[in-house]
Amino acid sequence: xxxxxxxxxxxxxxxxxxxxxxxxxxxxxxxxxxxxxxxxxxxxxxxxxxxxxxxxxxxxxxxxxxxxxxxxxxxxxxxxxxxxxxxxxxxxxxxxxxxxxxxxxxxxxxxxxxxxxxxxxxxxxxxxxxxxxxxxxxxxxxxxxxxxxxxxxxxxxxxxxxxxxxxxxxxxxxxx
Ligand code: FES
Numbered sequence: 001x002x003x004x005x006x007x008x009x010x011x012x013x014x015x016x017x018x019x020x021x022x023x024x025x026x027x028x029x030x031x032x033x034x035x036x037x038x039x040x041x042x043x044x045x046x047x048x049x050x051x052x053x054x055x056x057x058x059x060x061x062x063x064x065x066x067x068x069x070x071x072x073x074x075x076x077x078x079x080x081x082x083x084x085x086x087x088x089x090x091x092x093x094x095x096x097x098x099x100x101x102x103x104x105x106x107x108x109x110x111x112x113x114x115x116x117x118x119x120x121x122x123x124x125x126x127x128x129x130x131x132x133x134x135x136x137x138x139x140x141x142x143x144x145x146x147x148x149x150x151x152x153x154x155x156x157x158x159x160x161x162x163x164x165x166x167x168x169x170x171x172x173x174x175x176x
Contacts, residue, residue: 074166
């Protein structure tokens with residue numbers, strides 16, 4: 001009997017549990033949950049704001065169109081027939097290649113190999129687009145793979161000639 005009395009903590013000395021009524025404890029749980037949810041919704045809203053803005057610009061037609069994304073690649077006089085020029089398009093992180101395949105005929109492709117992203121080169125002697133990593137080859141006329149492991153074509157860049165210079169105007173979408 002004496003032992004049992006010793007184990008009971010007098011209420012005035014215990015401010016941590018006995019001052020919360022069971023019903024209040026439930027309210028606190030619900031309130032805590034709601035606060036957590038409100039916080040999560042707030043964080044999600046702030047985090048998705050940049051993407052929402054981009055999507056809205058795209059939907060409202062305010063985003064820059066690819067045709068507006070004009071880049072001068074070179075003066076035509078600087079490129080001999082059968083020669084190539086390296087450039088980057090549409091961003092500085094997208095390497096690309098322009099090949100003059102005839103007097104008035106040009107092709108340009110983004111030159112990251114679709115296989116494992118090695119840079120594709122213009123082999124002037126063989127007149128072919130070559131990926132040296134696994135001997136992938138691409139048609140300079142279409143950008144389609146013609147040898148090696150690549151299965152997809154090089155993305156083609158649209159071109160425009162004006163005032164003796166050649167410009168990139170956009171990247172052609174993949175045809176499915
Ligand atoms: S990375 Fe080009 S063929 Fe493999």
